[in-house]
Amino acid sequence: MRHSHGPGDQAAMDRYDAAKIEPKWQQAWDSAGCFAAKADPSRPKYYVLEMFPYPSGNLHIGHVRNYAMGDVVARYKLATGHAVLHPMGWDAFGLPAENAAIERGVHPGDWTYANIDAMKSQFARLGLTLDWSREFATCDPEYYGQQQSMFLDFLEKGLVYRKNAVVNWDPVDMTVLANEQVEDGKGWRSGATVERRELTQWFFRISDYAEDLLAALDRLDDWPEKVKSMQRNWIGKSRGLQFAFGLDGGPDGHDRIEVYTTRPDTLMGASFVGISPDHPLARALEADNADLAAFSAECRRMGTAEEELEKAEKRGFDSGLSVRHPFDTARTLPVYVANFILMDYGTGAIFGCPAHDARDLEFARKYDLPVVSVFEPSSGTHTAPEEGGAAYVPPKTEAVRYIRGFAGTEHQTGEAAIDAAIDFCEGNGVGLGVTKFRLRDWGLSRQRYWGCPIPVVHCDGCGVVAEKKENLPIELPRDVEFDRSGNPLDRHPTWRDVPCPSCGQPARRETDTMDTFVDSSWYYARFTSPGATTPTDPDESAYWMNVDQYIGGVEHAILHLLYSRFFARAMHICGHLPAKAIEPFDALFTQGMVTHEIYQTRDAQGRVVYHFPHEVTDKKLADGTPVGVIPSAKMSKSKRNVVDPVEIIDRFGADTARWFVLSDSPPERDVEWTDAGAEAAAKHLARVYRIALAARDAEQAGTGDADLRCETHKAIHDVTVGIESFGFNAAIARLYAFANTLSKSRAGRSAQIEAARTLAQLMSPMTPHLSEEIWQMLGGEGLIALAPWPRADPALLIEDEITMAVQVNGKRRDEITVARDLPKDQVETLALGSEAVRRSLDGKAPKKVIVVPGRIVNVVV
């Protein structure tokens, strides 16, 4: 039961009541339509975007932080006269919907759209400046139809192609599994041993752009270094030597093995050659070697996840073949099929140099192969690997002494030796220096229902035929069943049957759908013209692109952001984005998580039991059982350390939630959610409201009007700098300080009202509802959301008097207050005259006095 109010909406509350004011102002913004993005040539444009959410049905507190940050930026840019685009949509395709269908019998579409409705109403309570008129979900046929149309454009430009690739195949569920669905080599649902199976799949030619995607990172000045370096590593550019070993006694057509090495300088230490089980030679040998076939089959049973390969023991199978060393043809090296060599990287074959590679050494010791050092430290001693030491792998930049080098000088760095070795080899007709990238092409085929259908048709006569654009969108059929294993599209009675777009004969529709990363690789562009009948509208994308500020979690540092960068390039090639948009995100900010303590007890069997925060008071359960407290960690349902934003908003209001998630930590770092902190935030907002009431009711005349004005302008300056530099926590700290100043001020009414209105404005990006309420109460014109941002008067920022610390030998002894522009020598005299300074000097004569104007005086003896 809330207390009563004065009559009518215009009367101010006597107490801050979030539940009362928040819906009111949300409605006011809504009916003023102030957040609908409108192109306006008279203003600079600003596109702020937060990574759109997966519609799980529940907003979590991490979302609140993410969107609160974007909203601060959006509101600030709005107030500083920008035409702001701040859209929101849904990353709505993907596995959870299919899982829900399997587990609960709901249709993935119904489940998804119901979740979107639920989440949208949760969003509404946050009071964000979102332009909902541009909303779309990636599972809307209008959206994915345009995606299909772009797929066809990409196909025409050669940006998509088909090739065979290995997938995780669950033989019981008859389905392809994502890496995360494979646990210990078993399918997560069926428990069946997962096989590696080769399927023909669609790929984007992202690797053709590896060099460009790498080089362009250097120009992304407003991206975090961390993200750029993660992308650099992922792209993985390397320079090395590719050459062939002559093979003796191989099967027909196999008289050489191509290898790639980044360490050609270690060639004289080579003691074996390893090839991937998927290498053509291994496949040829398998045919009449049952043991090898069994070994390879076992290797293939491992998942395709790299971590999994990593954990596996390094094993090899001696093929019985051998190759000749290129520089010493009398020497032969055995050829092993090895489980740790990937067909996808380099040539699928390596030479092993056990002395200078830990993995090769492990392998050599296991199979009793020679270990031959090529170089040793330039100085000092070390235990050579041949004498039981570890593999010697110094940084490539370190100079070492080559004992079996064949190019360059005796003492040189690895880098120099590699270059010399490549030159030498090329000069002697042994191989070629080549640059390779770790980045592989992006496989987009998914053997699933709830994704964007790939718009091609398989015709017995014409092969793979692109669908006609006028037939788009190729919509997913609604009548599907999830009660059996496999892809529902595959066994749909009619959906697959279509005439060939080319010859008209009966043909089959492709039943694979697209990876959901495709959906999220261009949504930012679609927001510029969500209703267009082409993927984008040239005028709109020319006006709104690029995204000026993109905000999201660092977990998307690599894939989503790299794919989007590729996609923007591809869209440009097909005429869907202007050249300036090939790097679609001008500035990127990666925000930290919201964490929470974890509470646990143990049951009778000693198993850990987790407890919700609301069950715990003073580190005890209701029945008095003491609770173990584990330091803050990422919120997770299983750990029960989650806070529900809806509950928080019910209890404190959206402004409090927004204020708190921004206040306690720098935005790029994690913030710990604490109940005490949230309560403190709520109390502070209530206090700000009281301060505003007090300003309204202040005496007409008071003292310190000028001082309060100066303080107000200093606050404007500091808060503005804080917001512009993403120092939201610093801006909020400054707002606390300013509120304290105002509450203590004895200034007259008009000065106080001006200060309180400014306080409300400066807070409005974080606490928009409260700010509107105060603005209205204090007679502000129109909506605060549309009011121009206050400007600090530089003249008011300058202090007449300043306090300077006085040090003796670098230790603070006193402080003096002097006129701002007092000449140095007079400052010096004042400092030396200080009682405390004289005491510290203890009669000694100062050797030197350093005066830093406006800052400090240091007396040196």
Place this chain on the structure above:
RNA sequence: GCCCAGGUGGCGGAAUGGUAGACGCGCUGGCUUCAGGUGCCAGUGGCCGCAAGGCCGUGGAGGUUCGAGUCCUCUCCUGGGCACCA
């Protein structure tokens, strides 16, 4: 192993090479209130001291500087990312 961030009060965290600990939480004391998620005032790094004041203090060890949390060298610890990548 490699690459990034970070180590500052009881806690979250501030500090263009210039008064370390802003601001908040917590805590202590006082006042206030129809005790309605109270409000206000004061204090709060450690040690010594009644106080004035002094000494110590930003993971550790050195260094540069009139002056170092900040710069340099070495080192320890924590968090994150990457990796059978040839």
